[in-house]
Every structure is written in structure tokens, then in C-alpha cells.
């Protein structure tokens with residue numbers, strides 16, 4: 001696969017995240033207009049609501065009257081392929097130059113889909129080993145179930161926000177190891193988790209499991225996902241039911257949904273199994289993707305420093321395996337379900353996808369390019385995730401997923 005040419009000039013570059021090969025789906029607005037569906041192409045957005053109204057894009061029934069992609073997702077994979085084929089034609093070299101385009105610089109991005117539910121997994125082995133070592137010691141680092149089950153917890157859909165939304169530092173209950181009593185107040189160990197989010201595009205029925213192959217077909221697309229984490233709250237609350245308030249306050253996602261069709265040339269298998277998985281979790285074909293990921297940190301008003309670089313291909317379980325496991329009990333999966341991959345960390349120190357790991361629990365502070373040091377996130381800091389699959393003379397970019405930390409609210413006890 002090489003760069004596919006578009007009549008939109010800015011799409012024909014090795015550097016654009018959004019060439020014709022990509023065609024990611026988002027929701028945007030300009031001025032005081034209502035948010036509507038669009039497709040990124042180069043530095044422009046194709047206004048799909050207008051394109052559908054004018055007959056430039058025709059689906060079996062209208063899909064873009066609303067302000068998110070849920071109605072379109074529910075139409076299923078045949079219609080997903082239909083739209084991509086039409087877009088590839090009309091935005092191609094000999095396409096329709098009368099299409100309604102809007103400059104991305106004039107647009108504001110909104111949540112691309114209504115998040116029905118959010119589940120976060122823990123499927124990166126390097127991350128699980130690092131965190132487990134810090135929380136429980138090296139001999140108990142990997143829980144006994146970890147190599148057999150993609151471990152997850154049911155998170156909150158209500159606090160999933162679009163990139164660019166300020167993140168308010170949470171208050172919570174914490175307890176220092178040597179303290180007699182816990183205390184309540186602003187989180188002191190605020191962290192990121194570099195993840196990929198998979199969006200469920202077709203529902204499964206209550207009581208009906210799905211195979212890993214079926215699960216792979218149910219995934220509408222992927223976004224960058226920052227699972228903001230309050231480590232001091234987490235350490236006190238997490239046993240025995242897992243994270244709760246430490247993760248419930250905010251999750252950020254990038255605005256553009258990158259489709260499996262765009263990522264197809266970058267499919268890769270999960271790493272070699274250390275113990276055989278039970279048959280219901282077997283991967284029938286490569287289901288991870290080779291996606292380069294990075295994190296930057298910028299103190300208020302200052303330049304950003306890259307603090308981590310890794311790759312989604314490090315994950316031990318794919319989103320399809322996680323989804324199949326999720327539905328295996330009979331749990332119904334809905335259109336708009338968001339599945340967090342778990343923190344993506346590589347084997348090297350520079351490839352760790354959380355500050356907890358990068359600073360080894362604050363024992364080894366980071367020095368930023370500005371000369372400042374950090375253990376965890378301070379008020380005013382901006383954390384940004386970036387991601388792209390790199391092809392031959394083109395890339396499938398995700399854009400960015402960013403958030404700036406605001407002080408914790410005063411809490412009147």
C-alpha cells in the first residue's frame with residue numbers, strides 16, 4: 001500500500017495524518033452551527049450532513065441527521081464499507097470537487113459518538129509487570145489469572161470527554177502507609193494511561209457470546225484514549241474490587257475514529273503466548289495493529305517534552321479478544337461501547353505509558369526539556385497522546401488526545 005491521491009491537495013503528503021488512505025470519522029461544528037458528522041481529509045473536513053443532503057453521498061437510509069456516529073454504526077459493516085467506497089471515489093483524484101469542505105482550523109471538534117458504556121482493560125504485560133512490582137513486589141507482580149484472562153473493570157461512560165477538555169484534579173480518600181487514619185483531599189499522584197480505545201459498532205444480544213472473529217467484525221474503529229488515574233486514591237481503594245474513584249473522574253479520547261479498513265495494512269499478531277489460551281480466546285488472524293504512540297508533557301505556557309514512545313503491537317490481548325471475553329458470560333455489548341486497551345508500555349524505560357512507571361512511583365523523577373522535573377502531574381500541565389501507523393510514504397494518523405489539569409475544587413466537608 002502506498003499514498004492514495006486525492007483532489008484535496010493537503011491530503012497528498014507523507015506528513016498529513018489524514019490522507020485518502022485514512023478517512024477517519026469525527027463530529028465538528030463551525031460558528032454557532034449544530035455539531036455534525038464529518039470525515040478528515042488533509043487539513044479539511046468533508047461535511048457529511050451537507051454531502052448527504054445534496055445527494056453527493058447516498059446511503060440506503062439517511063445516516064447523518066444527528067450529531068454523532070451511533071446511527072451510522074448501527075447500520076452495520078456492509079454500510080460501513082459502502083460509505084468508505086463512496087468517500088474513496090468522491091475524494092479521489094478524479095472525484096467530486098463540488099463537495100462541501102470546511103477547514104479543520106475553522107472547526108471545533110466534539111465527541112464523535114455517544115459512549116453507552118466504558119470498560120477498561122489491563123492487557124499490556126510490561127505495564128502489568130511494572131505496576132504489579134510496585135504495588136505487590138516482583139514475586140506477586142503478575143496476578144495468577146493474567147496470562148489466561150484479559151482483566152478489566154467496568155468504568156464510567158459519563159466522564160469520557162473529547163480531547164481538549166480541561167481535566168479537574170479529583171479529590172479523594174487516601175492513606176499513607178505509616179498513617180493511622182486515611183485523609184480526604186486533592187489527589188497528589190495524578191497520572192495518565194496511554195491507551196487505545198476500541199468502539200463497538202454492532203451490538204451483541206444478552207445471553208449470546210461472540211467469537212473472537214465476530215468480535216473483530218463488531219469493532220467500528222479506534223481512538224487514542226487517556227485513562228487519567230489518581231494513583232494515591234487507587235492504591236488505597238483498589239482491593240478487592242479494582243479501581244473505582246481513582247479512574248471515574250475523567251477519560252479523554254481523540255476526536256477522529258480511525259477505522260479497521262484504514263488500519264488493515266498494519267495488522268499484526270499478538271505476542272507469542274506464554275501459556276496456551278482457552279479456545280474461546282484464540283486469535284484466528286492478526287488482530288493487533290502496528291501503531292506508533294507517544295506522550296508529551298508541557299508545563300503551563302511552556303514547550304512540550306516527549307516523555308514516552310511505544311507501539312500498540314506490545315499488547316498481550318487484542319481488542320477483539322477483550323470484546324469476545326466481555327461477551328462470553330452473556331453480557332450484551334452495545335453500539336457505542338468503548339473498550340480501553342489497557343496501558344501500552346514497551347520493554348524499554350522510555351516506552352512506559354504512565355508516569356507511575358516512567359518515574360518508578362516517583363523514585364526517579366523525569367527532567368523535562370524546560371529543565372523542570374516531574375514525578376506526577378502538576379496543575380497547569382498539559383498531557384498529549386499522539387499516534388500514527390506509518391506506511392510507505394504515508395501514515396494513518398489519529399491526531400492528538402490532549403488535556404490540561406485544573407486545580408481540585410474546594411470540598412466542604
Ligand code: MN
Pocket residue numbers: 120121193195227340342343
Ligand atoms: Mn487504564
